[in-house]
Amino acid sequence: MAGDLGRVPFQKMLNDFPVQVVKLSELPSSSSYQTHRHSFYMLFWTIKGKGYHRINYCNYDLLPGTVFFMHEGHVHQMLKYPEDGYIILFKQTLLDDYLRSNPLDEQNGLFDYFNRQPFVILNESVTAVFQVLIPLTAKDALNEPFGRSLNIELSLLLFQTNRLFTNPNPIQDNPQVDLIRKLRVLINANFHTERDAPFYGRALGLPARKLNEITRKHFGKMVKRLVADRLLTECEALLGGTNMLIKEIIIELNFADNAHFSYFFRKEKKMTPSMFRKRMHDLQQNRTD
Known part of the structure; x- marks a missing residue:
């Protein structure tokens, strides 16, 4: 079909590992500047400087202390990278593992696909958690086989991030x-x-x-x-x-x-x-x- 040539391209993970932690200064390409969709989930933590990006055609600032959560399938485009920060890419299986332990988070808060505020501002205690866990996650993500420690580290990051998101009407049952x-x-x-x-x-x-x-x-x-x-x-x-x-x-x-x-x-x-x-x-x- 003629229209097939015009589909929004899917951006794949950098390798076959289930989790990848990338420091912004070490990004291998600028493909994210083109409009694309994700074939993975992503946490984007800005540490220093100011950047800009679009998620589903809404514009957002990337400011120090903010963490964005992006779903598989979201339409994404980078406009400007901040000076320093980390991107954590991970596959559906790891989100599934997290949700089995935290079922009330499914389609709730940051994990709601339709959420129009896909970010939180870290407080001091959660910032400390990120500072400790990100290096550990980066190290464990490079090792095979992928063990329980990697799941625990990513789950703690997801849990702490979503707890900062205020949902006025959480479903409790x-x-x-x-x-x-x-x-x-x-x-x-x-x-x-x-x-x-x-x-x-x-x-x-x-x-x-x-x-x-x-x-x-x-x-x-x-x-x-x-x-x-x-x-x-x-x-x-x-x-x-x-x-x-x-x-x-x-x-x-x-x-x-x-x-x-x-x-x-x-x-x-x-x-x-x-x-x-x-x-x-x-x-x-x-x-x-």
Whole structure:
């Protein structure tokens, strides 16, 4: 298909190790300056200087003391690296290990795929934890076989980081945690074609009204809004990070026609799809000039 040439490229890990710790001054390439998606999870800790990057087309400053968490599949682009810091890359299996021990963290706080504040500011005690654990994690990540110590170190970093993130409505019982996790999986798998609550309610064995009550309590949003958020992220990714024609994007995302697509995008972003694409391309061009 012609549109396949325009997909947002996936950035792979630097090697086959399940965890990699990279000091910013030792990064091997500048590929992150191009819009890409991750095939891994990432913690980005800024120690010194100021940088800038985009996650799902939202701009964020990289300031000393901040730690960003980025999901597998997020659209990412570096604009400027800070002077000093660390990047920790890790695979899905290690996040799964962490969540088995901390099930209430699944799709909660920083680990919520739809979270629009994907960072925390470290306090003094958690900074001390990072200062101790990052060198240990870097050392253990280079050794084979990968033992329990590596899992413990990464788990402590994830645990301490997410505890700094304030979630006003945490879900406290496992059945609802599992329900929200399944809903997230379903939305990610079906948002191209299924936009309404009844589909997701049937898939989860709940009336749409009940499912909306749960999502409104936890997220302040109904199911249809959660699907629209995911759809918008994909619209932005295809417009800003690919050379796909508008008509190809309309087909890819199952909009009825150009008018339907334009109406949805203008309502969400207060600009036309073409205006958004031009703005993203201009920003990319300005960075490379």
